[in-house]
Amino acid sequence: MFADIIVTSVLLGGTYVLIALGLTMQYGVARIMNLATGETLVAAAFATFWLFTGFSVSPLVGLVVILPTAFTVNWLIYRILLTPLVRRAKNPGMLEVDSILATFGLLFVFEGLMLASFGGDYYNYSYLASPFEIFGQPFGLNRIVAFCAAAVIAALLYLGLYWTRYGTAIRAVAVDVVAAELVAIDVRKASALAFAVGGALTAAGGTLLSMFLTFDATIGIVFTMKALIIVIMGGVGDVRGAVIAALILAFAETMVATFVDPGLTLAATYLLFVLTLIFRPRGLFGRGA
Amino acid sequence: MSPREIAVFIASAMVFCALAFLPVLDQGYWLAIGVSIASFVALATAWTLFSGPTHYVSLASAAFFGVGAYVMAGLVDVLPWAALLLIAPLVGAALAAVVGLATLRLSGIYFVVFTLGLAELIRQLVTWFQTNFTTGVGLYVFTDITQPQIFRQLLVLCAAIYLVGWLINRSRLGFAMRIIGNDELVAAHCGIDNARAKIILFMISGAFMATVGAVMAPRWVYIEPAIAFNPLISFQVVIMALLGGTRRLWGPLVGVIPFTFLFEAISAEFPNHTSLLIGLAFLLIVYLIPNGVTGLIETLWARGRRLGRAEE
Numbered sequence: 001m002f003a004d005i006i007v008t009s010v011l012l013g014g015t016y017v018l019i020a021l022g023l024t025m026q027y028g029v030a031r032i033m034n035l036a037t038g039e040t041l042v043a044a045a046f047a048t049f050w051l052f053t054g055f056s057v058s059p060l061v062g063l064v065v066i067l068p069t070a071f072t073v074n075w076l077i078y079r080i081l082l083t084p085l086v087r088r089a090k091n092p093g094m095l096e097v098d099s100i101l102a103t104f105g106l107l108f109v110f111e112g113l114m115l116a117s118f119g120g121d122y123y124n125y126s127y128l129a130s131p132f133e134i135f136g137q138p139f140g141l142n143r144i145v146a147f148c149a150a151a152v153i154a155a156l157l158y159l160g161l162y163w164t165r166y167g168t169a170i171r172a173v174a175v176d177v178v179a180a181e182l183v184a185i186d187v188r189k190a191s192a193l194a195f196a197v198g199g200a201l202t203a204a205g206g207t208l209l210s211m212f213l214t215f216d217a218t219i220g221i222v223f224t225m226k227a228l229i230i231v232i233m234g235g236v237g238d239v240r241g242a243v244i245a246a247l248i249l250a251f252a253e254t255m256v257a258t259f260v261d262p263g264l265t266l267a268a269t270y271l272l273f274v275l276t277l278i279f280r281p282r283g284l285f286g287r288g289a
Numbered sequence: 290m291s292p293r294e295i296a297v298f299i300a301s302a303m304v305f306c307a308l309a310f311l312p313v314l315d316q317g318y319w320l321a322i323g324v325s326i327a328s329f330v331a332l333a334t335a336w337t338l339f340s341g342p343t344h345y346v347s348l349a350s351a352a353f354f355g356v357g358a359y360v361m362a363g364l365v366d367v368l369p370w371a372a373l374l375l376i377a378p379l380v381g382a383a384l385a386a387v388v389g390l391a392t393l394r395l396s397g398i399y400f401v402v403f404t405l406g407l408a409e410l411i412r413q414l415v416t417w418f419q420t421n422f423t424t425g426v427g428l429y430v431f432t433d434i435t436q437p438q439i440f441r442q443l444l445v446l447c448a449a450i451y452l453v454g455w456l457i458n459r460s461r462l463g464f465a466m467r468i469i470g471n472d473e474l475v476a477a478h479c480g481i482d483n484a485r486a487k488i489i490l491f492m493i494s495g496a497f498m499a500t501v502g503a504v505m506a507p508r509w510v511y512i513e514p515a516i517a518f519n520p521l522i523s524f525q526v527v528i529m530a531l532l533g534g535t536r537r538l539w540g541p542l543v544g545v546i547p548f549t550f551l552f553e554a555i556s557a558e559f560p561n562h563t564s565l566l567i568g569l570a571f572l573l574i575v576y577l578i579p580n581g582v583t584g585l586i587e588t589l590w591a592r593g594r595r596l597g598r599a600e601e
Contacts, residue, residue: 033398035405085575093344093397100346100401101531102575104524108568115561221520225406232402261421266406266413273403274391281395 013250014147018205020230025198028237030191038220039110044206074199114217124214146208235283312437327443333530333541335497341535342466351408355518357502381499382492389488412518427513534581
């Protein structure tokens, strides 16, 4: 029973990691609190569904189309919609309020467009829905494939961030914008790149989630909440913290869904959030309060 | 009080008295939209009491509203109606205190995230409680309160919110909030307990929003969590308040009236496109009128006067 819960939550946590990493790139580096992150995820889920049912493209192959599209769309959103806000902000507080309101706008526009094209119904499709045994317990093969794909993408991100010049620039901007400018990093370019990569990671999370979860046009906000709480729990801009926080959240949700009530998963999320705010407001690995 | 303030007082009192006669003229569409407008004026003005000076985007309106509605719906058979109108604001203030203590000591972003899911969290908890410990998810609200009465109750509530807002502006708390709004560090150096001031203001705001919920509850005969804790309410309140402008107490009023008509029209004609409307409204506010309509009018007014002076 316990091994069952551990495996389920690790498999779920894999995709949560991607969503949280996406938001970490966007908030931690580009300093944009993207509240439309859940809608990016749902849009990718719909795109995967459309490719799979309409053109029999498998979700993993679909990533080849979906990732570059999400990258480009998010890059354009940053350059066209968010750069004016970054320029006009007199202080970080103003940018925060403006970006919250602007991404609320995007949230509802995306949701409205998806409702208009797909309606309010629930969607799912059957892909690799055969059992696979771990520790003698059967698990959906699609969940395991999704976890492996998430691990590969997260590893690629790690390599990109720590082994390339672009990645180093992005990490420098995450630490200190002014200091990054002083060492001749084009902060605006690095921010746009981080925002676009963040969007692509979120979209990857959406594609992988759609392999085993039922979704509808309005479910985005649920994932936005999860991503936000993981990012805050892990510490803003902290990649390692986000990974561990995602696994903790998935574990807490699985525990509550198994032992209390599947309708109370948000309560579990909030409990973790409140504990973080009280004991470690700077994140799991943050220094002091 | 200055002569100008006395004049404003008398004029507002006359307007409120005149509005109280609306139900005599019409009992259909106009009364229904009047109730909508009055409830949103109360919510958006209460929202502005806190979010105006602090610039914290609160999305807890639906939570306060729903809690108030549930106090009324759940206890109306047990306690007298008037007592519930006193209990609802207390519950609202208590909820605000809990949220405030958890988040308002830290930076604004924690507050936004916490309030974003608050209505949904309480909805889940109420649903879970009702399915496990009571007979069913819904509640029936049987009272003999009619729609005209609800409208007049909301008018009184609006008047109370304006009065309290005016008193706060004159009080030490209002002065402290203006300093905090300009610069938190300066406020802290002046000896202001920033977190305490914010929490008190948030409690006042939450108490009023819960009262709106309690007053509105008899309008529906049947209440279930999905109706009372509709997250859309929070977003509508934010849009209306920002559209009008949050620098003046009467600013939200300017946003509520056109947006309510627009929203009613769109949801009647194109019920699937309300999300799109809300999204476009947010983008409009951020990109074109960041200080709201009243801020825009003030800027134009100041520019006009400067031009006038230059011509002299």
